[in-house]
Each structure stands twice: as C-alpha cells, then as structure tokens.
Amino acid sequence: MPKDVAIIGVGQSAFVRGYEGSIRELSFEAYREAMQDAGITSSEVDASIVCSAPEYDKQRSPSGLIAEYLGLNPQPTFAIESVCSSSTTGIRTAYALIKSGLHDLVAVIGFQKMSEISSADSQERMGRGADIMWESPFGTTMPAYYAMHARSHFNTFGSTEKDLALIRVKAAKYGQLNDKAVYRKDLALDQVLNSDYVTTPLKRFDCCANADGSSCIILASAEKARELSAKTVWIMGLGSATASLSMTGRNSYDGLESVRLAARQAYEMASLTPGDIDVAEVHDCFTIAELMAYENLGFAEPGRGVELIRDGETYLEGRIPVNVDGGLLSKGHPIGATGGSQVRTIVLQLRGEAGEIQVPGAEIGLVHNVGGVGIYGNVIILGS
Amino acid sequence: MPKDVAIIGVGQSAFVRGYEGSIRELSFEAYREAMQDAGITSSEVDASIVCSAPEYDKQRSPSGLIAEYLGLNPQPTFAIESVCSSSTTGIRTAYALIKSGLHDLVAVIGFQKMSEISSADSQERMGRGADIMWESPFGTTMPAYYAMHARSHFNTFGSTEKDLALIRVKAAKYGQLNDKAVYRKDLALDQVLNSDYVTTPLKRFDCCANADGSSCIILASAEKARELSAKTVWIMGLGSATASLSMTGRNSYDGLESVRLAARQAYEMASLTPGDIDVAEVHDCFTIAELMAYENLGFAEPGRGVELIRDGETYLEGRIPVNVDGGLLSKGHPIGATGGSQVRTIVLQLRGEAGEIQVPGAEIGLVHNVGGVGIYGNVIILGS
Numbered sequence: 070m071p072k073d074v075a076i077i078g079v080g081q082s083a084f085v086r087g088y089e090g091s092i093r094e095l096s097f098e099a100y101r102e103a104m105q106d107a108g109i110t111s112s113e114v115d116a117s118i119v120c121s122a123p124e125y126d127k128q129r130s131p132s133g134l135i136a137e138y139l140g141l142n143p144q145p146t147f148a149i150e151s152v153c154s155s156s157t158t159g160i161r162t163a164y165a166l167i168k169s170g171l172h173d174l175v176a177v178i179g180f181q182k183m184s185e186i187s188s189a190d191s192q193e194r195m196g197r198g199a200d201i202m203w204e205s206p207f208g209t210t211m212p213a214y215y216a217m218h219a220r221s222h223f224n225t226f227g228s229t230e231k232d233l234a235l236i237r238v239k240a241a242k243y244g245q246l247n248d249k250a251v252y253r254k255d256l257a258l259d260q261v262l263n264s265d266y267v268t269t270p271l272k273r274f275d276c277c278a279n280a281d282g283s284s285c286i287i288l289a290s291a292e293k294a295r296e297l298s299a300k301t302v303w304i305m306g307l308g309s310a311t312a313s314l315s316m317t318g319r320n321s322y323d324g325l326e327s328v329r330l331a332a333r334q335a336y337e338m339a340s341l342t343p344g345d346i347d348v349a350e351v352h353d354c355f356t357i358a359e360l361m362a363y364e365n366l367g368f369a370e371p372g373r374g375v376e377l378i379r380d381g382e383t384y385l386e387g388r389i390p391v392n393v394d395g396g397l398l399s400k401g402h403p404i405g406a407t408g409g410s411q412v413r414t415i416v417l418q419l420r421g422e423a424g425e426i427q428v429p430g431a432e433i434g435l436v437h438n439v440g441g442v443g444i445y446g447n448v449i450i451l452g453s
Numbered sequence: 454m455p456k457d458v459a460i461i462g463v464g465q466s467a468f469v470r471g472y473e474g475s476i477r478e479l480s481f482e483a484y485r486e487a488m489q490d491a492g493i494t495s496s497e498v499d500a501s502i503v504c505s506a507p508e509y510d511k512q513r514s515p516s517g518l519i520a521e522y523l524g525l526n527p528q529p530t531f532a533i534e535s536v537c538s539s540s541t542t543g544i545r546t547a548y549a550l551i552k553s554g555l556h557d558l559v560a561v562i563g564f565q566k567m568s569e570i571s572s573a574d575s576q577e578r579m580g581r582g583a584d585i586m587w588e589s590p591f592g593t594t595m596p597a598y599y600a601m602h603a604r605s606h607f608n609t610f611g612s613t614e615k616d617l618a619l620i621r622v623k624a625a626k627y628g629q630l631n632d633k634a635v636y637r638k639d640l641a642l643d644q645v646l647n648s649d650y651v652t653t654p655l656k657r658f659d660c661c662a663n664a665d666g667s668s669c670i671i672l673a674s675a676e677k678a679r680e681l682s683a684k685t686v687w688i689m690g691l692g693s694a695t696a697s698l699s700m701t702g703r704n705s706y707d708g709l710e711s712v713r714l715a716a717r718q719a720y721e722m723a724s725l726t727p728g729d730i731d732v733a734e735v736h737d738c739f740t741i742a743e744l745m746a747y748e749n750l751g752f753a754e755p756g757r758g759v760e761l762i763r764d765g766e767t768y769l770e771g772r773i774p775v776n777v778d779g780g781l782l783s784k785g786h787p788i789g790a791t792g793g794s795q796v797r798t799i800v801l802q803l804r805g806e807a808g809e810i811q812v813p814g815a816e817i818g819l820v821h822n823v824g825g826v827g828i829y830g831n832v833i834i835l836g837s
Binding site for chain 1: 475500506507508511512513514516517518520521525526527528529530531532533534535536539542545546548549550551552553554555578579581582584585586691693694695696697698699702710711714824825828829
C-alpha cells in the first residue's frame with residue numbers, strides 16, 4: 070500500500086447558518102486549526118489550493134484573497150471547483166503536486182458562505198450546475214434530481230421512505246455529539262416520516278441544509294512528514310470519475326456510476342476491498358444518497374443497502390460505521406468545505422482521536438464525496 | 454533537462470467578439486483542433502481540466518458540461534481558476550497529474566465567452582478579482598491598476614508613453630499575420646499615441662480587448678507520447694508564484710514580484726538562463742505589462758527593458774522575439790483561454806510550424822501568463 074503522501078493536519082470551522090465574518094475569516098478558522106494540528110507555520114506551506122463554488126459571495130478569484138490573508142504569499146495558489154466535491158478534488162490535486170515533486174507541503178482550504186444569498190437564490194445557482202440549455206430552465210433543482218434517484222431505487226429494489234428515514238435518524242443521533250454540526254437535535258422516526266414533502270418522495274428531513282463553513286487539510290510528502298515528526302495518515306487510494314451532466318445521458322438512476330468507477334479505482338490503488346474499510350464518510354446530501362453509496366461503494370450488493378441501515382450495521386457498533394459524525398444531514402453542507410470536513414473526520418478516526426464516536430481500532434477509512442448528481446464522484450481511502 | 458511530460462497537441466479557436474455559439478461549442482473548436490493535432494480520440498484522454506473565470510456565462514461548474522459535450526465521460530474532470538492565468542495553472546496541474554503517475558494523457562481546455570455580458574459588467578467582474586472589502590469598492594479596475602504600474606515605471610526608470618506605444622505597434626504588425634486574432638490592423642505610432650486615454654497614462658491602444666475564445670493543450674507522459682508516436686514539445690521548466698492581492702501589500706510597482714519568482718523557479722528547473730530563450734510569449738494585457746515582463750523575466754536588466762523595444766530586439770529578427778503572434782493586444786484576451794493560446798504559439802514555433810512568424814531554429818521557448826495584477830505569476834519553459 071502506498072505511503073508516499075500523508076495528511077499531517079486537519080481543521081474545520083463550526084458549520085453554521087449566517088456566519089458573521091467574511092470568507093477570509095471563515096477560511097482562517099479551519100486553517101488555524103489545521104496548522105496548529107500540523108504544528109507548522111505558513112512559511113512552511115509550499116502551495117495552497119482553495120476550493121469553493123463561485124457565485125455565493127461577491128469575491129471573485131478567492132484564492133488570491135485567502136492566500137494573502139493566511140500569510141501564504143509568495144507561494145502559488147489557485148482555485149479548484151467540482152461543486153460539492155471541490156475539496157476532495159483539491160486533495161487529489163495536492164497529492165499529485167506532491168507526488169510529482171513540484172511541492173512538499175500543500176494546504177487545501179475549502180469554504181462556502183452560502184448565507185450571503187437567499188435560500189431561493191442558492192437553489193437557483195445549484196440548479197445552474199446542471200445544463201442551463203436543456204435542463205435547468207425546466208426547473209430541475211438538486212432535491213428534484215435526487216428524488217428521481219429515490220423513486221428509481223424504490224421501484225427497482227423495493228426500498229421505502231421509511232428506509233430513508235432510518236438514515237436520517239442515524240444522522241441525527243450522531244449529529245448531537247458533533248459540536249461543529251449545524252443540526253444537533255435528536256429525531257424520532259415519526260418526526261422524519263411526518264416532515265413535509267420537499268419533492269416526493271423526499272421530505273424536509275431527507276435533505277441536508279445549506280451552511281457556512283470551512284475545512285483545511287494539510288498534505289506532505291513522506292520525507293517532509295518525517296522531517297516534521299508529524300502525525301501521519303496516508304493516502305492509500307484515490308478514485309475520481311464522472312457521469313454525463315445531463316440526466317438523459319445516464320443508463321440508470323438506481324445508483325451513481327461515477328462513484329462505482331471511482332471506488333473501483335481507489336480500491337485498486339490501495340490494494341484493498343470494501344470489506345477492509347473500518348469506517349466511512351459518505352456524501353449524504355440527501356438520505357437516498359447515503360443508501361446508494363452503500364451499494365456503489367461495495368458495502369452491500371445492489372438493492373441490499375437497505376439491510377445495512379435496517380440492521381444497524383452502519384451505526385458505530387455495526388459492521389461498517391458510516392457518517393458517525395452526523396454526516397451532511399446533521400453537519401450541514403457548505404459546498405466547498407464539505408469534502409475536507411469528511412476527510413478530517415476519517416483522519417481523526419484513524420489517529421484514534423475521534424472521542425465519543427471513535428471506531429475502536431480503525432485503521433482504514435474511506436471518504437465518498439460527490440459533485441452535482443454524481444457528475445463528479447471522488448473516493449479517497451486513508452490508512453494509519 | 455527534464456523530458457518527462459510532453460505537449461502532444463495544441464488547438465485554438467479564433468478569438469472573436471460576439472461568438473454566436475454556446476460555451477460548449479466554443480470549447481469544442483479548440484478541442485477538435487488539438488485532438489486532430491495529437492491524432493487521438495476522446496477515449497484516449499485520461500482526464501480533463503477546464504479553465505475559465507466564473508460569472509461571464511450562466512453555466513455553473515462548466516467542466517461537467519464541457520466534458521460531456523467533448524465525449525470525456527467517465528474520465529475525471531474539474532475546473533481550475535487563477536483568473537487570467539487559469540490555463541497555465543491548468544497546464545502546470547496537468548503536468549503534476551501525469552508526473553505523479555495518476556494519469557498518462559490530460560487535456561487542458563480554456564475558454565471564455567466574455568460577450569455574454571456587457572463590457573461595463575466585465576470591468577466590474579474583473580474589478581471584483583481585487584479585494585471586494587478594501588479595494589474594488591473604490592473603483593479600482595484592471596486598467597487603473599496597470600496605469601499605477603506604468604506611472605511607477607516611468608518615474609523610476611524614465612520610460613515613456615512612446616515606449617509603450619512602440620510595443621503596441623509591434624503587436625499590431627504581427628496581429629495582421631494571425632488569422633485567429635481579433636485585431637488584424639496595422640497601427641502607426643501616431644495612431645497609438647493619439648488614441649484616447651482610458652486611465653492615464655494608458656490609452657485605448659495600450660489595452661488589450663475582451664474576446665470570446667478557447668484553447669486546448671494535450672499533455673502526455675513520455676511513455677504515452679512514444680506509444681502514440683506523437684510530435685513532442687517538452688515541459689522543461691515550470692514556475693508559479695503569487696503576490697499580495699492588495700496593492701498596499703506590495704513593496705514596489707516597478708515590476709511584478711510574482712513573475713520574478715516564477716521565472717527563477719522555471720529557469721532553475723530547466724537548468725537554463727534568460728539568454729537561452731529563443732522565443733517568448735508574454736502576457737501583454739496592457740503595453741506596460743510587456744515592458745515589465747522584459748525585465749521580470751531577465752531579458753533585460755531592471756529599467757532597461759525599453760532598450761529592447763526601442764532597438765527592435767523583440768521583433769522577429771531581434772535578439773529575443775516576443776509576442777510575434779500579436780500578443781493579447783492583437784489577439785484579444787478571453788481570460789480562461791489566453792495561457793493555452795500562448796503555449797500553442799510556442800509549441801508551433803518549437804515544431805517549426807509557425808509559418809510567417811517562425812523564428813528560425815527556435816528550440817527553447819518561454820510562456821509568461823499573469824493573473825490579476827501579478828497576483829498569480831506563471832512561467833513555463835518549453836523545449837523541442
């Protein structure tokens with residue numbers, strides 16, 4: 070298993086509604102935590118990558134602004150975007166910058182301040198991530214797309230609204246333990262099932278929330294990590310794939326093909342199988358997304374993902390704990406920050422520093438981060 | 454000198470005002486040309502990087518849209534942005550993706566359709582690439598920033614408006630030979646000097662024009678290039694650095710510190726000196742930018758760049774031909790496409806395919822691409 074590039078520091082701001090500071094201050098919150106975690110200063114960072122989705126705040130080319138604020142001049146910086154998977158795309162790119170020999174230590178900063186615009190405007194912008202010529206003018210929004218996936222999964226495999234609700238109940242349970250989550254309330258199954266429909270069959274509690282937040286992941290070469298005597302978690306496997314932007318270009322809505330491909334690549338690179346994963350973070354922007362992830366990542370056969378949640382196998386005590394930090398459903402989903410937040414959770418797990426949600430003896434973890442409706446699929450496997 | 458990663462195909466659309474198609478069609482124009490040049494099909498491309506500045510067209514996350522249109526699913530794709538230097542940042546990242554072993558063949562597609570919005574809106578958006586809290590609210594725009602640099606250079610070194618006009622005269626001369634340039638008219642020195650002031654001391658003809666356009670550069674590993682029997686131009690040196698976003702954070706306005714640093718990195722990686730460069734493309738968004746580039750790249754000592762243009766040394770027959778394709782001043786500057794267009798020109802030179810503007814025996818070429826007012830500085834050295 071490769072041990073060429075390590076994660077040596079992780080940080081995350083609280084994910085909140087209506088953050089009062091600017092994007093530079095928001096980014097600093099995660100950066101400071103990650104730098105303290107890594108025990109380094111800005112002059113030791115060779116390059117930075119800033120990950121966010123444009124058009125939420127007024128600042129254009131935010132990487133220049135944020136690099137200056139964080140004391141990261143004159144090192145190179147640039148922006149990477151693959152909507153909701155931007156920060157794992159940034160982490161994969163940082164891996165390449167290090168493995169190629171161009172840099173030894175790279176900071177990947179993800180942020181989003183969604184509260185700068187109204188919730189309706191936010192939906193409209195997310196919709197314009199779909200094809201603005203052939204799809205978004207017809208009113209397609211993210212909840213509607215995932216509702217299509219839910220209907221299809223129900224029809225093909227017999228999964229139900231109750232199965233989705235069980236996923237939210239799990240997320241709510243663990244969200245209470247996460248002091249950086251935007252939702253920290255317990256939810257009973259009935260509460261989820263009785264919440265208003267947003268777009269059938271998805272209800273309010275099947276959807277994650279907009280949030281403001283930031284994350285920061287510091288990566289280093291093996292040599293630099295040794296030199297710094299850093300705490301290391303290794304990048305074992307990386308997978309990245311796409312599906313057609315247009316829904317009409319897909320063969321099936323029962324899962325996300327980009328994720329299946331990305332998972333295969335990541336397992337192959339790591340020489341591991343789904344059974345080797347001790348703990349996972351999956352991109353549960355909607356409950357149906359987590360259910361599909363169980364199957365697309367190989368934790369369950371197609372159509373049998375429901376058994377994992379019905380049997381409690383993705384709880385902390387189960388066979389494969391998933392999103393025991395509350396997931397996007399509890400934490401909130403500040404687009405550019407989300408993937409970094411997922412990676413942070415897994416890094417803390419593999420370092421044995423996850424506190425109340427620690428999976429005992431976790432050595433291998435997986436992150437699944439999706440952009441759009443599976444347009445972009447990223448999978449990262451980490452090992453201690 | 455490194456011969457690990459090669460450019461095996463280059464393409465560019467015509468740079469025009471008011472392109473009538475969509476961004477996907479615009480991107481296809483450069484892509485088709487590059488793919489034909491490389492002699493490959495989409496299934497052979499391992500990954501694509503899409504470079505553009507957001508907020509010109511309505512499509513968000515354009516990489517997903519363009520990858521689908523170009524037949525590049527399910528390979529990974531993502532967007533990179535460093536404003537006007539986006540596509541050279543993309544090329545540097547593609548180099549890392551290949552050198553790291555993650556991919557063997559990567560397409561870097563740059564595009565911008567600036568005509569989707571008004572010229573005034575375009576200025577406003579470019580202004581918001583500066584700090585929206587402390588600078589752009591005071592009306593700073595790109596011409597104003599570069600005018601500060603011109604004033605400073607005049608004061609420190611005694612350069613003049615006439616020196617700047619000489620640079621435009623050269624650009625106009627070569628622009629006539631470039632059938633992809635937006636401006637193809639000869640300009641006499643008096644015409645330039647008598648054009649209206651935009652922001653003193655910069656006049657209309659000191660400024661490049663907004664344009665719609667696309668570029669595409671195909672990179673491959675040495676092994677893949679051999680396997681494809683491809684025409685190869687090698688990436689010899691890469692440099693990338695930043696300066697503070699805020700103008701108040703700079704020590705001097707006589708040049709661009711990010712470029713000086715990036716040039717030093719690129720020369721060092723290539724084990725070359727400025728005297729080894731046979732032909733160069735520099736980022737002449739304004740005439741003063743080309744003058745500063747002469748000095749920041751080491752073609753002339755600080756303050757002596759004027760001698761190069763006064764003595765005709767940067768003409769085709771001179772010591773160091775610069776922007777003999779007409780530069781941004783003649784070609785136009787479709788933000789995300791510009792760096793790729795510069796690289797294309799140098800690749801054609803090094804392959805001996807530059808036609809009327811061929812620099813005889815050119816073996817080493819340099820590309821200088823700047824984002825914002827030197828916030829981002831990229832230098833690439835290519836060798837045949």
